[in-house]
Amino acid sequence: MTDVEMLCAEACRIAHSLYARGKTSGSSANLSFRIGDQVYITAGGSCFETLCPEDYSCLNLQGDLLTGPRPSKEWPLHLSVYAARPQTGAVIHVHSTYSVLWSCVPGLAQEDCVPPNTPYLRMKVGKVNLVNYAKPGSRELFDAFAEQAFRADAWLLRRHGPVVPGETLTQAYYGLEELEESCRIAWELRNAGITLE
Numbered sequence: 248m249t250d251v252e253m254l255c256a257e258a259c260r261i262a263h264s265l266y267a268r269g270k271t272s273g274s275s276a277n278l279s280f281r282i283g284d285q286v287y288i289t290a291g292g293s294c295f296e297t298l299c300p301e302d303y304s305c306l307n308l309q310g311d312l313l314t315g316p317r318p319s320k321e322w323p324l325h326l327s328v329y330a331a332r333p334q335t336g337a338v339i340h341v342h343s344t345y346s347v348l349w350s351c352v353p354g355l356a357q358e359d360c361v362p363p364n365t366p367y368l369r370m371k372v373g374k375v376n377l378v379n380y381a382k383p384g385s386r387e388l389f390d391a392f393a394e395q396a397f398r399a400d401a402w403l404l405r406r407h408g409p410v411v412p413g414e415t416l417t418q419a420y421y422g423l424e425e426l427e428e429s430c431r432i433a434w435e436l437r438n439a440g441i442t443l444e
């Protein structure tokens with residue numbers, strides 16, 4: 248197996264697991280990994296439930312399609328992360344429920360927008376910043392995201408969902424899970440009227 252084949256297979260396993268546990272639905276999620284100056288990203292309209300090795304587009308770091316099907320329309324988010332954080336090997340973006348719910352809370356700070364109710368978000372992901380709402384797929388969203396890409400370790404797109412990078416696919420996957428759980432805890436505590444001292 249080549250490196251590309253191995254990483255495609257690993258990315259498919261992660262996608263299937265995220266879908267099976269309700270962290271994404273339909274064709275809304277996308278993920279990518281980088282090998283050198285090539286980025287492999289899930290194709291537009293592909294579904295994490297059935298993701299297979301034919302569902303990856305290969306782009307260069309400028310966003311030109313080298314091989315494969317049309318990429319997810321959210322590909323500029325991924326390329327902004329690779330440009331801002333050279334150590335990044337993979338990026339995952341979903342529309343998972345609790346991250347989206349938390350991103351809708353009024354008055355969130357832009358910096359560190361998820362409260363550190365447990366130490367794990369900070370330990371496993373780092374600083375999470377909020378990206379102002381703009382229409383999905385719009386230049387406005389991509390520009391707002393590119394500006395934030397340098398300023399945090401992961402991001403919540405307001406009323407949209409999380410974007411989490413990692414040095415490896417597994418690290419991005421675990422980071423995404425940690426962010427989703429942290430948003431769930433923050434959401435449940437808020438609904439219960441509990442403020443930690």
Ligand SMILES: [Zn+2]
Binds near residue numbers: 321340342383408
């Ligand atoms: Zn999205």
